Amino acid sequence: MNQQYFFKKCPACGYTVAKMIFDAGTKPLATIVWAESESEAKEVQSFKQEYIQCLNCAHVWNYLYDWEHVPYSYKSNKMYNNGSQWKKHIDYLKKWLFDKIPSKPVVVDIGCGDASFLTSMAKDYQSKGKFIGFDPSGDVDPKQKGIIFNRSLFLPLEDTAKYKPDLIVMRHVIEHLTAPSSFLHSLAWGASQYEKPTYLYCEVPCIDRVFKTGRLADFYYEHPSQFTTSSFTRMLNSAGNVIDIMHAYDGEIICGLVELNPSLEQTKISKNADCFCHSTSTSIHNIKQELKDLISQKKPIAIWGGTGKCASFMHHYHISCDDIPLVIDSDKRKWGTFVPGIGQEIRSPSFLMKNPIHTLIVPTQWRTQDILIEANSMGLDFKLVLIEHEGRLIDFMTQKHPYDKSKL
Numbered sequence: 163m164n165q166q167y168f169f170k171k172c173p174a175c176g177y178t179v180a181k182m183i184f185d186a187g188t189k190p191l192a193t194i195v196w197a198e199s200e201s202e203a204k205e206v207q208s209f210k211q212e213y214i215q216c217l218n219c220a221h222v223w224n225y226l227y228d229w230e231h232v233p234y235s236y237k238s239n240k241m242y243n244n245g246s247q248w249k250k251h252i253d254y255l256k257k258w259l260f261d262k263i264p265s266k267p268v269v270v271d272i273g274c275g276d277a278s279f280l281t282s283m284a285k286d287y288q289s290k291g292k293f294i295g296f297d298p299s300g301d302v303d304p305k306q307k308g309i310i311f312n313r314s315l316f317l318p319l320e321d322t323a324k325y326k327p328d329l330i331v332m333r334h335v336i337e338h339l340t341a342p343s344s345f346l347h348s349l350a351w352g353a354s355q356y357e358k359p360t361y362l363y364c365e366v367p368c369i370d371r372v373f374k375t376g377r378l379a380d381f382y383y384e385h386p387s388q389f390t391t392s393s394f395t396r397m398l399n400s401a402g403n404v405i406d407i408m409h410a411y412d413g414e415i416i417c418g419l420v421e422l423n424p425s426l427e428q429t430k431i432s433k434n435a436d437c438f439c440h441s442t443s444t445s446i447h448n449i450k451q452e453l454k455d456l457i458s459q460k461k462p463i464a465i466w467g468g469t470g471k472c473a474s475f476m477h478h479y480h481i482s483c484d485d486i487p488l489v490i491d492s493d494k495r496k497w498g499t500f501v502p503g504i505g506q507e508i509r510s511p512s513f514l515m516k517n518p519i520h521t522l523i524v525p526t527q528w529r530t531q532d533i534l535i536e537a538n539s540m541g542l543d544f545k546l547v548l549i550e551h552e553g554r555l556i557d558f559m560t561q562k563h564p565y566d567k568s569k570l
């Protein structure tokens with residue numbers, strides 16, 4: 163029994179432990195190259211394929227896949243849309259979508275191929291609305307007028323915000339992507355930048371039956387990601403509110419409609435990240451100025467702590483050996499060593515007995531009480547003890563902060 167684990171990031175859910183399900187060996191490309199002769203067919207490039215399965219969401223992917231190997235830019239990915247089952251499925255699908263989008267929709271079809279689906283949608287809407295297709299290797303009739311065709315990749319974050327679609331269609335596209343969930347998450351953040359719902363309709367082959375039948379024909383290079391019902395459902399749920407997920411074509415296809423949206427939690431994190439990021443430059447500006455004023459007063463200053471967060475404090479606020487030459491540390495293993503990146507010698511607290519200081523700065527704020535207890539036990543006294551708090555240097559003893567000082 164093969165017990166080998168693969169520590170690879172799942173493209174659908176991000177989990178990092180997987181197991182081999184099929185070592186397919188080195189096989190030719192199977193769908194993107196439509197050879198014009200026997201010899202051309204025999205020369206189709208081959209690539210190594212090892213399919214592994216995520217132990218969290220059951221997604222299957224070829225972790226050796228490289229997008230650069232597939233000649234998308236000059237060969238169209240032809241999709242067969244004319245079989246009677248397919249037609250039934252597409253008619254059903256259009257009805258399903260019809261209820262959910264406005265009467266004059268903006269529809270974007272990513273990886274539209276020959277744009278037959280988008281064109282027929284535009285016809286159904288009598289060209290009321292906008293129908294925009296993207297495909298770097300699209301095979302669209304240049305004479306058609308029903309849709310706008312862009313021979314380019316769709317940038318999920320930027321272009322969603324730019325076109326503000328009511329509906330994004332991705333039919334048989336995401337199984338070709340190296341990072342499908344990242345793509346969907348970027349669409350969701352793009353859609354979060356304007357005030358109207360954007361639905362994503364996704365359709366991919368479903369490999370649930372591979373496990374019931376043992377068939378191997380599903381595995382070929384151009385489909386690096388192979389969705390199970392579980393992995394597709396989980397991935398869609400991570401991109402917004404799932405409206406519906408259904409199987410089609412006798413279970414061989416899985417389709418889903420999701421209202422793209424980062425969750426409330428994610429939105430809150432995003433807003434807080436913006437606020438924090440903005441505050442960092444203000445904090446650096448303010449504290450540098452406060453340190454400059456303090457140094458100009460020429461009262462002796464020391465920093466307690468010489469490595470890790472204490473060194474980082476000195477780095478962020480650009481403190482040099484000349485600005486504050488005196489650095490103390492409680493840890494005797496550090497005495498006689500030097501502050502990384504700056505160069506002050508780190509000294510023992512007893513150094514302060516012969517060289518008293520006026521102001522002590524403690525970058526490890528949560529340790530300040532312990533440090534002051536240690537200093538007091540040695541008879542050391544400081545006129546001012548400063549910590550960094552909310553973009554300012556504040557007095558630990560008199561000003562408000564969350565750290566314990568009850569034992570002082």
Ligand SMILES: [Zn+2]
Nearest residue numbers: 172175216219
């Ligand atoms: Zn997974």
